[in-house]
Structure formats: C-alpha cells, structure tokens
Amino acid sequence: MKVSKKLLTRLEGEAELKLFWQGEKIKDAYISVPNYRGFERILVGKPVMDALVINPRICGICGHAHLRATVEAIEDSLKRAGYEVTITEKARLFRDITLSLEIIQNHLRWFYLYLMPDVVKLKPSLRERFAPLKGSGWQEGVRASNYATKALATLAGQWPHSSYMVPGGVTCDPTEADINKVEALVERVVDFFEEKLAGIEIQSYMSMSGAKLIREVKGDILSFFEACFEHGLDSVGRSYGRFLTGGTIDPCVVPGTKSKRICKFHPERVYELGNYSFFSKNGRGYTWAKAARYGGVPCETGPLARQLIAKNPRVVSLYKKYGDSVLVRVFARLDEILTLSLSVLDKLRSVDLSQRSCIAPPKEVKSVSGEGIGVVEAARGTLIHKISVSRGKIKFYDVITPTVWNLGPRDDVYLGVAEKAMIGLDSELKAYTVLRSFDVCSVCTSH
Numbered sequence: 522m523k524v525s526k527k528l529l530t531r532l533e534g535e536a537e538l539k540l541f542w543q544g545e546k547i548k549d550a551y552i553s554v555p556n557y558r559g560f561e562r563i564l565v566g567k568p569v570m571d572a573l574v575i576n577p578r579i580c581g582i583c584g585h586a587h588l589r590a591t592v593e594a595i596e597d598s599l600k601r602a603g604y605e606v607t608i609t610e611k612a613r614l615f616r617d618i619t620l621s622l623e624i625i626q627n628h629l630r631w632f633y634l635y636l637m638p639d640v641v642k643l644k645p646s647l648r649e650r651f652a653p654l655k656g657s658g659w660q661e662g663v664r665a666s667n668y669a670t671k672a673l674a675t676l677a678g679q680w681p682h683s684s685y686m687v688p689g690g691v692t693c694d695p696t697e698a699d700i701n702k703v704e705a706l707v708e709r710v711v712d713f714f715e716e717k718l719a720g721i722e723i724q725s726y727m728s729m730s731g732a733k734l735i736r737e738v739k740g741d742i743l744s745f746f747e748a749c750f751e752h753g754l755d756s757v758g759r760s761y762g763r764f765l766t767g768g769t770i771d772p773c774v775v776p777g778t779k780s781k782r783i784c785k786f787h788p789e790r791v792y793e794l795g796n797y798s799f800f801s802k803n804g805r806g807y808t809w810a811k812a813a814r815y816g817g818v819p820c821e822t823g824p825l826a827r828q829l830i831a832k833n834p835r836v837v838s839l840y841k842k843y844g845d846s847v848l849v850r851v852f853a854r855l856d857e858i859l860t861l862s863l864s865v866l867d868k869l870r871s872v873d874l875s876q877r878s879c880i881a882p883p884k885e886v887k888s889v890s891g892e893g894i895g896v897v898e899a900a901r902g903t904l905i906h907k908i909s910v911s912r913g914k915i916k917f918y919d920v921i922t923p924t925v926w927n928l929g930p931r932d933d934v935y936l937g938v939a940e941k942a943m944i945g946l947d948s949e950l951k952a953y954t955v956l957r958s959f960d961v962c963s964v965c966t967s968h
Contacts, residue, residue: 523541538953550939573595592895612691629669745852745855779826797932891910
C-alpha cells in the first residue's frame with residue numbers, strides 16, 4: 522500500500538497529513554499535530570485571574586474566544602458556589618460584538634489567504650485574482666479582514682491576546698464616537714461582501730436559496746462555486762453528517778445538535794478520548810490532539826453546524842442537495858461573514874452606553890472554590906473551557922477546542938471527522954482542500 526506524507530503549509534503551527542492509498546484512492550488518512558504546548562498544565566496552581574491573560578495566548582487567531590470561554594467558566598464557578606453574578610445588557614452586547622468581529626476577520630483571512638491558494642492549483646485561471654500576495658482578491662481580502670480587526674481592537678483595547686472581559690462584564694467604556702467608528706468599519710465589511718464576495722445587492726442575495734442562489738450569485742463566491750463543480754468539490758468532503766453547536770451568539774447562533782433532526786445540546790455529554798494521542802502509553806498515538814466525542818460519537822462543529830442548527834435558509838437549501846461537501850462547508854463560512862456583520866450592526870445601534878460595563882461579583886474571585894464551564898463559539902466551532910478552583914488557585918483546567926472536534930484522531934470505533942471526509946478521494950490536492958475546508962489550526966488542536 523502506497524503511503525504519502527505532506528507537511529501542511531499556510532496554517533497556524535505545524536500539521537502533517539499521512540495518506541494511505543489503495544490503487545488510486547485514499548483508503549486511510551491520519552492528521553498528525555506534532556507539537557505539544559501544555560497550556561492546561563501551565564494553568565495548574567496559578568491564581569484563577571491569571572487565566573484571563575494566559576488563555577488568550579492559546580491561539581493567535583481566536584484568542585478572544587478563549588478569553589470569553591475563560592471568563593464564563595470563572596463566572597459559572599462563582600454561580601455554582603452560590604454567588605450572584607450580574608452582567609448588564611451593555612456588557613453582554615459588547616461580548617457578543619467583539620466575539621463576532623473575531624470570527625468575521627478569521628473567515629475573511631481563511632478564505633483568501635488559506636483556502637483559495639489551494640483552489641487556484643485546481644483552477645489556474647483564478648490565479649490573477651487569488652494568487653498569494655499578488656492577487657487582487659488576496660489583497661482586498663486582507664484589507665477587509667483588517668476592518669473587522671480594527672473594530673474589535675477599538676472596543677477591546679488590543680488584538681490579539683486582549684483581556685478586556687472580566688468576571689462581571691467588560692473593562693471597556695466606549696464613547697459615542699467609538700461606536701460610530703466601529704459601525705463604519707463593519708459597514709465596510711458588509712460593502713465588501715456585497716461588492717466582492719456576492720457581487721449582487723445584499724437584499725437580493727439574502728432572498729435567494731438553492732438553485733437560484735447558485736445560478737445568480739456572482740463575485741468570488743461564484744468563482745469558488747465554479748471551481749467546485751468543475752473539480753467535483755460539490756460531492757466530496759462528506760463526513761458523518763452529525764453536527765454540534767454549544768455556544769450562543771444571539772440571534773444568529775443557537776446551541777444544539779443535528780443528525781436527522783435538531784436536538785438540545787447537553788454539555789455533560791461531551792468527553793475526550795486519548796487512546797490514539799501521544800498522551801496514551803499504548804503506542805498507538807500519532808498526534809497531540811485528543812478525540813472529542815458527544816454521547817460517544819464524533820460530530821462536526823463550525824459554521825456549517827451553526828448555520829444548519831440555526832436553520833439559515835441559504836445553507837440549509839444547499840445542504841439538502843450537496844450534503845456536508847466542501848462546497849457547502851465553505852459557503853456556510855462565507856455566508857456567516859454577512860450574517861454576523863449585520864447582527865453586529867444591529868447590536869451596536871442598540872447599546873445603551875449609560876449602563877455599567879462591569880458589576881464586580883460579591884465574592885472576590887481570588888478566594889473562591891468551585892467548578893465551572895464556559896461554552897462559546899469560536900471561528901472554527903464550539904470551544905469549551907472547564908475549570909476547578911480551590912481558594913482562588915486553579916486545580917484543574919481542560920480546553921476542548923473546535924479543531925479537537927474536527928481534526929482530532931480516531932478512536933476504536935470511529936475515524937476523526939476530517940479523516941473520514943478524505944476517504945475515497947483520488948488526489949492529494951483534493952485531500953488538502955477537503956482538510957482545509959475545516960479551517961486548520963494546529964495550535965488549538967495541540968493546546
């Protein structure tokens with residue numbers, strides 16, 4: 522049996538894809554993340570508030586999501602210990618806004634800087650627009666993502682690695698001028714989506730679904746669709762068809778699970794397996810990632826899961842015809858740029874700046890004992906932080922990232938989600954493109 526190895530490029534950190542071939546088809550696939558980072562061990566023994574500074578550094582792209590998951594885990598430990606934690610609507614809105622902005626900037630950079638250079642190899646006629654560094658789309662995508670980053674930094678004080686969320690709220694207290702600045706930046710993202718990604722008016726785009734959407738959309742989404750149909754990406758990349766969303770970004774992201782129907786999400790059903798990771802001593806490990814499971818089975822998380830569970834009509838209509846293919850998985854991520862941008866604009870216009878940004882909990886965090894969990898949505902999917910605290914010191918910390926769900930290893934019954942999606946493909950390039958459709962981030966996978 523032929524074996525090929527590829528060190529993946531254009532991602533945060535390092536990852537290797539090992540493919541086993543039977544004839545001209547992929548019979549098995551292993552995703553290896555070779556570098557151990559150890560954040561969970563670093564946190565043990567630290568004062569609980571140190572986690573607000575340490576955890577955003579788990580990832581250079583989704584540090585804001587790690588911050589929010591940390592804050593919510595600490596707040597949950599306070600609540601379980603019997604202390605009241607009050608969050609004003611102003612603080613809740615700012616938490617949602619900044620998290621949404623981080624997701625938006627990630628999606629734009631991922632599409633133009635990470636995915637499309639692989640698609641160009643399949644369809645060289647797209648090179649002029651999507652070639653790295655030189656392509657007009659590449660350059661415009663970077664600028665558009667910067668609008669979201671500047672908006673985020675205006676509210677959070679810095680990005681990446683911001684620590685502006687604290688138990689009881691946020692530390693920012695923006696002026697009306699700050700809100701106007703952020704609103705103008707987000708409107709530029711919406712304009713970019715309309716002019717470059719969709720190529721048609723927003724209202725027309727949002728009224729479409731199914732065959733009409735594919736037939737009438739233009740811009741860079743159309744270029745991607747054409748490459749998918751030309752090279753079969755509308756029918757490959759399918760995994761288990763089971764989806765999970767744990768966090769909430771009101772009103773466009775709701776928690777739930779989906780296989781044949783949508784069900785309630787129960788965080789207590791989530792656990793990790795390490796029998797094929799380097800944490801195990803059985804000699805079968807091939808990655809520092811663990812395998813996340815929900816009720817014993819693997820689930821895909823991320824924009825496709827979010828938009829299916831939220832019943833986004835554009836994503837649902839394409840999923841009904843093409844399943845969890847590369848085409849639909851990528852489209853869900855692109856569509857989410859607009860969905861979240863419009864939601865951010867609505868929230869900015871509803872913020873009451875006269876409300877308090879933070880209400881300190883009645884019990885000092887540094888003296889509390891208890892356990893808590895924070896479940897939020899990061900760019901790549903559901904992120905879970907679990908904490909155990911004794912007299913203000915961290916006894917135990919567990920981080921379950923989106924990439925552990927999607928890129929994690931197999932167990933004794935199931936392949937990993939992304940591994941399953943590559944079985945049966947007939948080219949390495951298609952395998953890389955399928956893997957890329959999950960939005961690879963090795964540093965979160967090996968946190």
